[in-house]
Amino acid sequence: MSIQMTRRQLGEAAIGVAVLGLLSACSSSVTPASTASEKVTLRFAWWGNDVRNALTRKLVTAFSAKNPRITISAEPGVYGSYWDKLATETAAGDMPDVIQLDQSYIAEYGGRGALLDLSGQKGIRTADIVQNALKAGRIDGKQYGISAGQTAYAVMANKRIFQEAGVALPDDKTWTWDDYISVAAETAAKAPKTYGAAYGSTDDALTVWFGQNGESLYTEGGKLGFTEATLAAFFQRLLTQRDQHAGPSASLNSEDGNAALAQTLFGTGQLAMSWAWTSQASALAAATGDDIAILRVPSRKGSAAKASMYFKPSMLWTVSRRTKHPEQAAAFVDFLLNSPDAAKIMLADRGSPVNTTLQSVVTPLLASTDKVVNDFLSAIASEVSFSPAVPPVGAGTISDVSRRYTDDVLFGRSTPEVAAAKFKAEAEGLINSAAG
Amino acid sequence: MGLLVITVGPMVASLWLSFTDYDLIQAPTFIGFGNFVRMFQDARLLNSLGVTFVYLIVAVPLQLAIALLVAMLLNRGTRALPFYRAVFYLPSLLGGSVAVAILWRQIFGTTGLVDAVLSLVGIRGPGWVSDPSTALGTIILLHLWTFGGPMVIFLAGLRQIPGEYHEAAQLDGAGPVSRFFRVTFPLLSPIVFFNVVLQVVGAFQAFTPAFVVSGGTGGPSDSTMFFTLYLYQKGFGQFDMGYASAMAWVLLVIIAAFTAINFYASRFWVFYDD
Numbered sequence: 001m002s003i004q005m006t007r008r009q010l011g012e013a014a015i016g017v018a019v020l021g022l023l024s025a026c027s028s029s030v031t032p033a034s035t036a037s038e039k040v041t042l043r044f045a046w047w048g049n050d051v052r053n054a055l056t057r058k059l060v061t062a063f064s065a066k067n068p069r070i071t072i073s074a075e076p077g078v079y080g081s082y083w084d085k086l087a088t089e090t091a092a093g094d095m096p097d098v099i100q101l102d103q104s105y106i107a108e109y110g111g112r113g114a115l116l117d118l119s120g121q122k123g124i125r126t127a128d129i130v131q132n133a134l135k136a137g138r139i140d141g142k143q144y145g146i147s148a149g150q151t152a153y154a155v156m157a158n159k160r161i162f163q164e165a166g167v168a169l170p171d172d173k174t175w176t177w178d179d180y181i182s183v184a185a186e187t188a189a190k191a192p193k194t195y196g197a198a199y200g201s202t203d204d205a206l207t208v209w210f211g212q213n214g215e216s217l218y219t220e221g222g223k224l225g226f227t228e229a230t231l232a233a234f235f236q237r238l239l240t241q242r243d244q245h246a247g248p249s250a251s252l253n254s255e256d257g258n259a260a261l262a263q264t265l266f267g268t269g270q271l272a273m274s275w276a277w278t279s280q281a282s283a284l285a286a287a288t289g290d291d292i293a294i295l296r297v298p299s300r301k302g303s304a305a306k307a308s309m310y311f312k313p314s315m316l317w318t319v320s321r322r323t324k325h326p327e328q329a330a331a332f333v334d335f336l337l338n339s340p341d342a343a344k345i346m347l348a349d350r351g352s353p354v355n356t357t358l359q360s361v362v363t364p365l366l367a368s369t370d371k372v373v374n375d376f377l378s379a380i381a382s383e384v385s386f387s388p389a390v391p392p393v394g395a396g397t398i399s400d401v402s403r404r405y406t407d408d409v410l411f412g413r414s415t416p417e418v419a420a421a422k423f424k425a426e427a428e429g430l431i432n433s434a435a436g
Numbered sequence: 437m438g439l440l441v442i443t444v445g446p447m448v449a450s451l452w453l454s455f456t457d458y459d460l461i462q463a464p465t466f467i468g469f470g471n472f473v474r475m476f477q478d479a480r481l482l483n484s485l486g487v488t489f490v491y492l493i494v495a496v497p498l499q500l501a502i503a504l505l506v507a508m509l510l511n512r513g514t515r516a517l518p519f520y521r522a523v524f525y526l527p528s529l530l531g532g533s534v535a536v537a538i539l540w541r542q543i544f545g546t547t548g549l550v551d552a553v554l555s556l557v558g559i560r561g562p563g564w565v566s567d568p569s570t571a572l573g574t575i576i577l578l579h580l581w582t583f584g585g586p587m588v589i590f591l592a593g594l595r596q597i598p599g600e601y602h603e604a605a606q607l608d609g610a611g612p613v614s615r616f617f618r619v620t621f622p623l624l625s626p627i628v629f630f631n632v633v634l635q636v637v638g639a640f641q642a643f644t645p646a647f648v649v650s651g652g653t654g655g656p657s658d659s660t661m662f663f664t665l666y667l668y669q670k671g672f673g674q675f676d677m678g679y680a681s682a683m684a685w686v687l688l689v690i691i692a693a694f695t696a697i698n699f700y701a702s703r704f705w706v707f708y709d710d
Contacts, residue, residue: 080651080652081652083672083673084672084673087460087672087673087675088460088672090460090461091460091461091677108675109461112459112461112462112675113461113462114461249563250567250656251546251562251563251566251567251656252546252563252566254563254566254567254656255545255546255563255565255566257651257653258650258651258653394674394675396673396674396675397669397673397674400653400673403653404653404657404658407568407656407657408657411567411568411656411657413568413657430674433474433676434459434674434675434676
């Protein structure tokens with residue numbers, strides 16, 4: 001029996017086939033392609049300097065060797081331009097899969113729903129990870145990122161300059177802010193072509209200062225936690241330092257803010273002391289070619305326990321919420337956090353490992369400055385008493401705000417009180433308009 | 437099709453976005469005139485308008501004056517005219533570029549060429565780009581350095597003025613200054629007008645030098661925060677793209693207003709000899 005189709009039936013059949021084809025195409029792009037046998041490419045973005053970029057590429061190679069089905073496409077960047085680029089990529093729906101993020105931006109992206117909740121990913125084992133590394137990336141109960149390494153904000157001292165000046169390194173367990181200024185002034189006077197110490201006026205320095213005064217930069221509830229009076233006292237300290245010739249001129253300081261690490265005043269051996277993350281110590285040692293000592297921050301009354309030092313994530317590993325391969329991305333993040341191979345490559349470049357079992361793997365392999373850093377972190381562990389609240393949505397650019405008011409104060413365009421009031425108003429404005 | 441997709445499409449989108457609260461990540465939410473109202477209370481925005489206006493009022497007339505002066509000097513005729521013309525024109529080709537802006541930042545920095553030369557004479561110069569009172573000046577200077585573009589146009593215009601007019605005026609006893617104001621300038625005025633309109637529009641759009649010289653920050657204490665730079669920071673740095681779009685449209689209105697004023701005023705000083 002022959003089957004004859006009318007033209008209409010043929011047309012309907014054709015439409016049916018086309019619709020089936022469309023549906024299958026649609027569905028394959030909607031469901032995550034997570035079968036283990038599929039070849040997958042992940043985009044991985046980070047910022048760094050030459051040293052870190054080389055290390056990170058080695059990490060990528062090591063991961064790919066163990067996971068031949070996952071190819072990682074590396075996208076290194078530079079800190080200054082990283083954020084504009086990431087914002088644009090996110091707006092275009094083109095975020096990389098695995099992203100290195102700074103803690104000031106974790107709320108900006110996580111709080112706006114751009115990041116994957118990692119607690120739902122079984123591929124990431126968190127059993128051995130220290131609690132505050134997890135807390136650092138947790139917002140409203142969701143794990144938007146996990147700390148890549150522990151670091152602390154501390155004072156770096158150039159031993160060679162101290163020697164040239166004939167000044168002894170200060171006792172960092174008992175020194176006060178006044179000691180900081182007077183030591184800096186002494187080195188500036190006695191060591192040729194040096195300017196003393198950096199002002200230390202970033203938002204991290206503010207976190208320390210507020211902590212020492214019983215306040216905080218942000219509260220757990222996502223609001224500001226400090227008073228204008230305390231902030232004004234902070235700005236006053238900057239003025240005192242400038243007036244006693246214990247720091248660079250306002251204009252040198254302003255330029256310093258834009259310079260790459262190796263080109264900063266400290267990095268080029270023109271400052272006896274500066275403020276930096278312990279994870280930057282070896283880059284600074286390489287840039288200056290000198291021995292760097294790491295000192296606890298000065299305190300108000302000369303007591304290390306009240307110096308309000310804290311551990312901070314150097315950066316966090318996050319995954320885009322729109323990634324097409326969440327399981328593979330999770331596998332890569334797990335590798336970065338928990339794999340001994342990864343730890344042996346990365347060593348202390350991103351801070352001290354957050355996986356407690358890996359710390360003993362890494363420690364014997366550390367050399368020179370990294371070892372000094374590690375010893376320092378262990379030494380202050382008992383004095384660290386708090387972990388600062390995660391910066392709320394809208395606070396991503398707070399470091400620009402603090403830089404601007406520091407310039408205003410140091411150039412004499414604003415008194416400390418006026419600058420403090422404006423700073424607080426502006427920070428509140430940023431947080432309120434983002435929450436709206 | 438290209439015009440639609442690349443120009444008109446984004447313009448319409450930006451107009452829509454200016455009435456929304458859009459943070460680049462979540463979908464935009466309509467807020468009516470909220471962004472525009474907020475602009476009037478934004479001290480930093482008003483400051484950026486101020487910075488842009490100072491740049492406009494100082495850099496544009498000065499640059500055109502220098503361009504005209506050099507064009508008149510070259511118009512006297514010299515054998516090496518093509519050489520000079522090329523040499524003066526070259527900076528205007530490179531001037532808006534990132535490379536030159538980086539160079540400029542270095543030259544005027546605390547460790548740069550200018551301060552090094554000054555120190556030879558015993559003067560301790562400030563860091564020109566890192567001092568709020570001089571940072572804008574370096575950017576204005578960069579704009580002045582690119583006088584070659586308008587200069588070449590002026591030169592062409594000057595050459596079109598018939599020599600007989602100058603001779604006639606000289607015979608009548610007019611001195612050089614008088615000749616300039618009564619013969620040269622009126623006959624050149626359409627070209628001057630053209631350059632003024634172009635340079636004013638360009639000045640409002642200035643971005644690259646400010647961005648590079650200040651390292652993207654708007655300079656020490658917002659002293660080089662041009663309107664376009666603040667727009668960029670708001671949109672891409674602070675996740676406030678709705679506000680940035682509103683700023684873009686306000687800028688368009690301002691530029692249109694200035695151009696309209698220019699055209700209206702032109703009837704009083706531009707002389708078309710037909």
